Amino acid sequence: MKITRLPIDKFPxxxxxxxxxxxLPPPLPPFESIGSVAADINDGPPDANRTRxxxxxxxxxxxxxxxxxxxxxxxxxxxxxxxxxxxxxHTDSAAPGWRIYIGRVLGDVPGIFLHxxxxxxxxxxxxxxxATAFFVSGLPGQSWHALxxxxxxxxxxxxxxxxxxxxxxxxGLAL
Numbered sequence: 001m002k003i004t005r006l007p008i009d010k011f012p013x014x015x016x017x018x019x020x021x022x023x024l025p026p027p028l029p030p031f032e033s034i035g036s037v038a039a040d041i042n043d044g045p046p047d048a049n050r051t052r053x054x055x056x057x058x059x060x061x062x063x064x065x066x067x068x069x070x071x072x073x074x075x076x077x078x079x080x081x082x083x084x085x086x087x088x089x090h091t092d093s094a095a096p097g098w099r100i101y102i103g104r105v106l107g108d109v110p111g112i113f114l115h116x117x118x119x120x121x122x123x124x125x126x127x128x129x130x131a132t133a134f135f136v137s138g139l140p141g142q143s144w145h146a147l148x149x150x151x152x153x154x155x156x157x158x159x160x161x162x163x164x165x166x167x168x169x170x171x172g173l174a175l
Contacts, residue, residue: 001134001137001142001145003124004132005127005130006130009129011171014102017067017156021156030059031080032058034055034057037087037088038084039055040055040089044121047141050089051092052092053087053146056085058080058081059082060078060079061078069158073160077157080153082149087146087147089145090146091136091137093138093143095136095159096135096143098135098160099133100132101158103132103154104153105151107153109150109151111151112124112147113126115145135173135175
């Protein structure tokens with residue numbers, strides 16, 4: 001799986017989504033906790049497809065009512081990850097298409113987006129001003145990715161419903 005880093009300020013949609021993310025306060029516990037994120041990530045992607053992570057530590061925000069998105073864009077996720085949080089290895093292959101994530105680090109250490117490229121694990125840290133985009137294949141085991149945070153992090157994810165639609169084209173992502 002290949003990722004693309006998109007400069008947020010270059011695209012009005014991403015700039016508007018980032019402004020929304022920056023307006024959110026960190027939530028209070030309790031957090032959704034399943035398994036050990038660190039152990040799942042250290043184990044690497046399993047041999048069998050996993051459409052959902054088996055380990056996570058996060059808090060899901062309610063869907064925003066005041067965030068306007070184009071018709072071919074849906075909110076994929078809006079999460080707060082406490083220090084040590086994240087999501088273990090998964091593929092999302094049950095819902096293929098483009099994903100775009102913007103992270104807001106709330107400490108000194110960036111969150112780390114991990115993905116499998118060929119058979120090598122690639123770690124990409126959050127970087128201010130950049131969104132992370134990647135294509136989720138509908139084929140089992142083709143789009144392994146995970147997230148680990150050592151400092152608190154807010155994250156918003158978008159899913160493009162049309163692979164080669166107007167938003168994918170405007171962002172330079174069309175296949």
